[in-house]
Amino acid sequence: MTSTHGIETMNDPHPRHWLLIVEGDCEPFVVGPLKESAVLARAREHRAKDPSMDDGLYALSLDAEGNLSAGAFAHDELEPQG
Numbered sequence: 001m002t003s004t005h006g007i008e009t010m011n012d013p014h015p016r017h018w019l020l021i022v023e024g025d026c027e028p029f030v031v032g033p034l035k036e037s038a039v040l041a042r043a044r045e046h047r048a049k050d051p052s053m054d055d056g057l058y059a060l061s062l063d064a065e066g067n068l069s070a071g072a073f074a075h076d077e078l079e080p081q082g
Helices: 036-048
Strands: 015-025 027-034 056-062 066-070
Touching: 015 036, 027 036, 036 056
Parallel strands: none
Antiparallel strands: 015 027, 015 056, 056 066
């Protein structure tokens, strides 16, 4: 089952990027669609609420030809910015 969160689709009807969160590395859900620049920000927000790092975080993208790709974040990418 896929759930979506946020109002991003109202501003940009054709975003092709999502954040895949796998809670406890067992239960997947999708956040988005999002603008590409928002995926990492959302992943950082989620990691800040998950200090035990139990949840898997992945970036999903769909290209113009319909090819889906998934990528992992480097540990340093998810560190708080500031």
